[in-house]
Amino acid sequence: MTMEAEAEMLRQDILSKLAYQVGARAERASPRDWFLAATLATRDRIVDRWRTSADEVVAQGHKQVCYLSMEFLIGRLLSDALGNMGLTEPMRLALDGLGVDLEAVFAQEPDAALGNGGLGRLAACFMESMASIGIPATGYGIRYENGLFRQLIQDGRQLEVPEDWLSLGNPWEFERSSLTYDIGFGGTVTQDDGGRMVWHPGEVVRAIAYDTPVVGWRGHWVNTLRLWSARATDPLHLDAFNSGDHIGAQISRVKAEAISRVLYPGDESPAGQELRLRQEYFFASASLQDLIRRHLRLHGDLLTLPEKFSVQLNDTHPAIGVAELMRLLVDVHGMDWDVAWEISRATFSYTNHTLMPEALESWAVPMMERMLPRNMQIIYLINARHLEQARAGGAGDALLSAVSLIDEQHGRRVRMGHLAFVGSHKINGVSALHTALMKTTVFAELDRVCPGRITNKTNGITFRRWLMRANAPLTKLIVDTIGPQVLDDTDRLADLAAYARDAAFQEAFAAQRRTAKEALAKMVRERTGVVLDPAALFDVQIKRIHEYKRQLLNILHTVALYNSMRAQPTGNWVPRAKIFAGKAAPSYHQAKLIIRLANDVAKVINHDPTVRNLLRVAFIPNYNVTAAESIIPAADLSEQISTAGLEASGTGNMKLALNGALTIGTLDGANIEISERVGLENIFIFGLKASEAGPLRRDGYDARAALAASDELRGVLDAIASGVFSPEEPDRYRGLVEGLLAHDNFLVTADFDSYVASQRQVAQRWGRPAEWWRSAVLNTANVGWFSSDRTIREYADEIWDLPVR
Incomplete structure (x- = not known):
């Protein structure tokens, strides 16, 4: 059946669903009405195959x-179902004929x-x-x-x-x-x-x-x-x-x-x-x-x-x-x-x-x-x-x-x-x-x-959702370059490695990233009011807020970067956008305090003209799957900075690497296996290993020793504790800092200097575009093994x- 014929059948089914199940007229239908009609028409096509699958289980x-x-x-579910059924473009054509935009229909689904x-x-x-x-x-x-x-x-x-x-x-x-x-x-x-x-x-x-x-x-x-x-x-x-x-x-x-x-x-x-x-x-x-x-x-x-x-x-x-x-x-x-x-x-x-x-x-x-x-x-x-x-x-x-x-x-x-x-x-x-x-x-x-x-x-991730649906431009580039077989065989992603040094391919790879960053910048502006420059390095940490995932370490680096930019205003700084998202459990007061600190730091930095828009910080509220589908294709740097030995695996690290983000992380969870596949030269590893972190946590760790050895860390903690980022309530974070120094159970201070040094390497690599995009391409090329199909x-x-x- 041709796409046009499939689209016409869908169009008639949508109109039928709109009239007889939604109870709406096409000329007065709301976006929600069109979503319901399109979903019900799609569901009908799935149900037949659902029954066939169930019948086979019984028979065999x-x-x-x-x-x-x-x-x-x-x-x-609608975009996922259409993609897996091969109906995305027929549905787009069907709705176009009715004067309805498919992306607007997708947006109606919670x-x-x-x-x-x-x-x-x-x-x-x-x-x-x-x-x-x-x-x-x-x-x-x-x-x-x-x-x-x-x-x-x-x-x-x-x-x-x-x-x-x-x-x-x-x-x-x-x-x-x-x-x-x-x-x-x-x-x-x-x-x-x-x-x-x-x-x-x-x-x-x-x-x-x-x-x-x-x-x-x-x-x-x-x-x-x-x-x-x-x-x-x-x-x-x-x-x-x-x-x-x-x-x-x-x-x-x-x-x-x-x-x-x-x-x-x-x-x-x-x-x-x-x-x-x-x-x-x-x-x-x-x-x-x-x-x-x-x-x-x-x-x-x-x-x-x-x-x-x-x-x-x-x-x-x-x-x-x-x-x-x-x-x-x-x-x-x-x-x-x-x-x-x-x-x-x-x-x-x-x-x-x-x-x-x-x-x-x-x-x-x-x-x-x-x-x-x-x-x-x-x-x-x-x-x-x-x-x-x-x-x-x-x-x-x-x-x-x-x-x-x-x-x-x-x-x-x-x-x-x-x-x-x-x-x-x-x-x-x-x-x-x-x-x-x-x-x-x-x-x-x-x-x-x-x-x-x-x-x-x-662990693994489904590439249908996290590449084909979340990042259609990158998917098209991959298919155009190495062929459509990659859609059915993720191991074929390895063929991309041959193009990692190709200047034209790097340019195309960077162009699709720029498009995704422009879309994310628009979303961030609408949700938070923060204006991000798509040309900046998008530095992303998106995950549940928990002390062992160490969003606090990322915030401390943000403050360190801010302090350095103010101290050396003529320095050769790489423009950077720090992007956070994640929820804290309602009763997890320390995690909620970390969210507040991230937002307070963002407020001060984003309104300080002395950093000349070189540094922006955004906390995107209500992180969910749909938000991730916008953030992940736009990420340049993937923050996977848990205390070594505490993150079981992670799957965000896989999604971001698949879309070409470079990882900065500890040797924890699946970061180890990612580093083995993409190569240590294409990932930024820092900090204590699990074999080192475990005994420190068990036997007790003196954070004040790290403070004494690091002027940069001392300056960051002094700024936070003294109320630089909470001038209306100067003591707001004093307890957080004192608690960190007394009981740094997740070794934030122990890894701080190593993390900051690794972030300097990130900035240096970003300043050499050919090297950065080579590494980005190799990340996408070498993570086919992390498909959830392999895991299953x-x-x-x-x-x-x-x-x-």
């Missing part, structure tokens, strides 16, 4: 993957508020890759009505307001009102006459499924993202409502539906901790009940469950699923404990995402005994058998205490990472360094008593025992 008995994740940061950062975006990339390479999979999560939060910046402060992404409906999802499961909380546990344990929940919440199709590349395969929404089982108490007790009549409904209201509710209070645990159990239980229903319908015998399904736990949030599957197999389906345990462990695998012990979830035993009494009994039994095996293997008391699922040293808490480890047949890290460190840090003792389970699966193939082969078709 394919093994399937269930990917359990608290987050799926999927972003806007970002799905289903995630926070790298964890959720990784899950989204994995879902797209599984569909693209034909692995049958279902992603299971929660349908958050308000997601994390919408970030506003007011007077430099982060403010959190609800993200109402569902307020106008979601045309991509299908409510499965007949597909519901009851989820219990509280109550008591008894034993029936046959010796089986029976849980009598004190409260029951209903999980209702909402399905969204996930279409793969070329549209050959479509998988399912199944999200659970919480509903009360108790009816509205009408008598109480009519008598005036409007709140009491609805309290059970409000409590139930809070489960799927907000992503990561604050857990600094007991009520917040309880809600977080309710969320995790709610979605794990619903997902596993659904898994068992599907398996019994297709295969009949639960003994074959590991042969037909693999369940991947994305971090510790779904770890309660280990106990829940045992409850379902033993209590509900009458299976012998030992048989159930072998089935369960063969079914589960677990991805760890952190090396910080404090970031591994744990829950107070009394709360779990009250909320999930039967699951807690099962955890005790799992732990008893686990410790018996460890003792039989020669473990002494100290080792037994370390590997126990119950932490007895900090108020009796259930270690959810330990539960996931013990209950899985494979545990993977997400970069080579991270996996190696898992064996010597957070899971060192468990690796001793359960050897051979830890494996590495370095490794999971399928080495963890899921699932052939890739």
Whole structure:
């Protein structure tokens, strides 16, 4: 079919959807109306392939993957779906004929508020890759009505307001009102006459499924993202409502539906901790009940469950699923404990995402005994058998205490990472360094008593989203240069290396970057009022705000650069735009203070005529997938400056390198593997290594020694502490500086001088354009290995025992 014929069919379908499902007339349709009509017309074309994929699974008995994740940061779906279906240009032509601009239609779609950062975006990339390479999979999560939060910046402060992404409906999802499961909380546990344990929940919440199709590349395969929404089982108490007790009549409904209201509710209070645990159990239980229903319908015998399904736990949030599957197999389906345990462990695998012990979830035993009494009994039994095996293997008391699922040293808490480890047949890290460190840090003792389970699966990203869709000009340049085969085989990117020294190609590469920078400068001006020069070096740090990611180190360099520019106004300075974006958890006060400092520094620098527009600072509010799609193609320098040994992998580093940004970073996470592939001459590495940082953090580090040795650092901290950037409140950051000097847990001061020196190398390289663009081209050429398709193939082969078709 010709593009014109395809466009005409789309045009007629859009008009039909506009009239009969949106209820609008073309001559009076709003941009939102056109978005809905175009989405519904696209969805119809996906549904046919969705059904075909599902039918093949049934007919062929394919093994399937269930990917359990608290987050799926999927972003806007229309552009992604059109691209993967090969319909972008037919849709553009169809809408042109109706006087509608496709880009304006794309802009009407809100970002799905289903995630926070790298964890959720990784899950989204994995879902797209599984569909693209034909692995049958279902992603299971929660349908958050308000997601994390919408970030506003007011007077430099982060403010959190609800993200109402569902307020106008979601045309991509299908409510499965007949597909519901009851989820219990509280109550008591008894034993029936046959010796089986029976849980009598004190409260029951209903999980209702909402399905969204996930279409793969070329549209050959479509998988399912199944999200659970919480509903009360108790009816509205009408008598109480009519008598005036409007709140009491609805309290059970409000409590139930809070489960799927907000992503990561604050857990600094007991009520917040309880809600977080309710969320995790709610979605794990619903997902596993659904898994068992599907398996019994297709295969009949639960003994074959590991042969037909693999369940991947994305971090510790779904770890309660280990106990829940045992409850379902033993209590509900009458299976012998030992048989159930072998089935369960063969079914589960677990991805760890952190090396910080404090970031591994744990829950107070009394709360779990009250909320999930039967699951807690099962955890005790799992732990008893686990410790018996460890003792039989020669473990002494100290080792037994370390590997126990119950932490007895900090108020009796259930270690959810330990539960996931013990209950899985494979545990993977997400970069080579991270996996190696898992064996010597957070899971060192468990690796001793359960050897051979830890494996590495370095993260990846979907190039369809992060190159083809986010950066169409660069994609066109690549295709025009090395051919369209690269769209299907990311290894072909390596062919670009032959053009790295080609002056004409460098010029074209720089030109597409300039176009992206002009677009980003326009967005920054509209959102923040800050004017950026597209000719400047765009120095970008975009990620969740956290002390270990060290946005503070970047801010300190910004101040150092500002001080130097004022001290040497006639110096040969490289114009630079420092661009920050990211959200801080609402209760993470130090991270929120860092956001405020970034904005205060920006305000002073951006209004100081002495730097002659050579330095600009912008903090872009409400960072999300759509914002990233504008920022990443425009970045010249990628800031990946975490404390070595603390960043599990990162995926932003991969996205930025793919688009030709040069990385400045520590040898941490996937930075190591990026440096190995792009070459150390094409990346800026600084700072302590993990082998050096670990002992310093463990044994104590004296930041005042670094201060005494560095006049530049002393000048920066004096300026911040004395109120140069907060003249209306001079002591605003004094506590931050004093805290840094007293307890520099993330070694900001230790790495400061090395970082500043590396930034000088960046400026020198930028001043030699031919060298800079050669390095930029080689970054794009040499990161094909970081495709999430490669990562998923490794999971399928080495963890899921699932052939890739």
